[in-house]
Amino acid sequence: MALTGLEIYKQLPKTNCKDCGFPTCLAFAMKMAAKQVSLDKCPHVTDEAKAALESASRPPIQLVTIGTEDNELKIGNETQLFRHEERFHRPAGVAVRISDTLDEAALAERAEKIGCLAFERVGTTIKVNLVAVDNESGDAAQFAKAAEVAAEKSGLACVLISAKADNLKAAAGALSGKRPLLYISDPAQAEAAAAVAKDEGCPLAVRGDDLDALAELTPKIAAAGVEEIVLDPGTRGLKPTLEALTKIRRLSLKSFRPLGYPAIAFATDPDPTMQVIEASTYIAKYGGVVVTDAADAWQMLPILTTRQDIYIDPQKPVAVEPKLYEVGEVGAESPVLVTTNFSLSYYSVEGEVEASRVPAYIISVDTEGTSVLTAWASDKFNAETITAAMKNAGLDEKAPHKKLVIPGLVAVLSAGIEDESGWSVLIGPKEASGLPSYLKNQWKP
Numbered sequence: 001m002a003l004t005g006l007e008i009y010k011q012l013p014k015t016n017c018k019d020c021g022f023p024t025c026l027a028f029a030m031k032m033a034a035k036q037v038s039l040d041k042c043p044h045v046t047d048e049a050k051a052a053l054e055s056a057s058r059p060p061i062q063l064v065t066i067g068t069e070d071n072e073l074k075i076g077n078e079t080q081l082f083r084h085e086e087r088f089h090r091p092a093g094v095a096v097r098i099s100d101t102l103d104e105a106a107l108a109e110r111a112e113k114i115g116c117l118a119f120e121r122v123g124t125t126i127k128v129n130l131v132a133v134d135n136e137s138g139d140a141a142q143f144a145k146a147a148e149v150a151a152e153k154s155g156l157a158c159v160l161i162s163a164k165a166d167n168l169k170a171a172a173g174a175l176s177g178k179r180p181l182l183y184i185s186d187p188a189q190a191e192a193a194a195a196v197a198k199d200e201g202c203p204l205a206v207r208g209d210d211l212d213a214l215a216e217l218t219p220k221i222a223a224a225g226v227e228e229i230v231l232d233p234g235t236r237g238l239k240p241t242l243e244a245l246t247k248i249r250r251l252s253l254k255s256f257r258p259l260g261y262p263a264i265a266f267a268t269d270p271d272p273t274m275q276v277i278e279a280s281t282y283i284a285k286y287g288g289v290v291v292t293d294a295a296d297a298w299q300m301l302p303i304l305t306t307r308q309d310i311y312i313d314p315q316k317p318v319a320v321e322p323k324l325y326e327v328g329e330v331g332a333e334s335p336v337l338v339t340t341n342f343s344l345s346y347y348s349v350e351g352e353v354e355a356s357r358v359p360a361y362i363i364s365v366d367t368e369g370t371s372v373l374t375a376w377a378s379d380k381f382n383a384e385t386i387t388a389a390m391k392n393a394g395l396d397e398k399a400p401h402k403k404l405v406i407p408g409l410v411a412v413l414s415a416g417i418e419d420e421s422g423w424s425v426l427i428g429p430k431e432a433s434g435l436p437s438y439l440k441n442q443w444k445p
């Protein structure tokens, strides 16, 4: 269990030397108990004290690395139950399942399709990280071959799923040096699988029939020399799995070491839409790896969007550079649109302008990454800031028609902008989705 500040303090030198950056040893101990500083910041702590404080200085959730080089994925080391308390740090791995019962051509085709599941969203590429090869055949050689083909054709790191430790050994051998996550689905085979994971230098996911069984199993796996463990609470279906994942996160943050590992969850709902909801829920709370059959773009986009949103730092709005953007082959008669530098606002406008095929200037005003209405309400998106951004961009020369299209939500700004800039202001649609129709049917230079 977690040590209190006073328990930590008892192990410190108590000299109040300030070398750690804190005024007293007690202040340092209290910060350490809150997991806001690590023990290595005190250079004077003895080896005996280090050993005693090990549980307070270790991260509550073990860091686990899957894959290598460009495909490397790190999960774990999370410190919060709720994202708004700080942030979630390591985005969950999204794995799409492939059965080793597919023939080689079908398996290669599905693996290639999974490897191509990538999308551009708010200026960032979001994509699937993992391919999960499932040993449904029960055959070791078939499993090894499927792992080889899936890794090569998808270009992704692998999760290898089997009920047999020997089969995991065969498949891990086929992916030697690629550090797949080995998943043993039969708890009775877990210790044999630990020996395989240790030999192959791979992380190991283990399944327990319930959390008590899992908590009894993980110390045995760790004692066998495998530190990087991933937990499957053994539940299937949204409600029990969400409960189990939440309990694991709560207990691990209370430094209950047997469950201090990232978790793996399987989205298994037979309805394709419900499976998307299930996978997205596990990403929000608290899957480290989420395995799904959802291999179509319409399914994967919402799953990856959920991951992107959950793992963005909530204290830092995502912003684009405030400047003048040119979309398409702009000229003197091109419309000029204004928005804020909040990524979602900017990319919504940019996407709709592209869809309209009407080349346009978009001026993105520095509102510290806040959206149109938020920035207007906080007086960051007003006649002065918009006019200043127009002047900095040299718009008088680029757009001699001197007409500015503003978002319909802030029509109230039109008179002020006209007074400040000398331009005519046109009231655009309230939502970016109205831009294609507006640009095609209403815009005139």
Ligand code: SF4
Pocket (backbone or CB within 6 Å): 012, 013, 014, 015, 016, 017, 018, 019, 020, 021, 022, 023, 024, 025, 028, 041, 042, 043, 044, 045
């Ligand atoms: S560096 Fe160590 S001994 Fe010095 S004040 Fe900090 S905790 Fe105390």
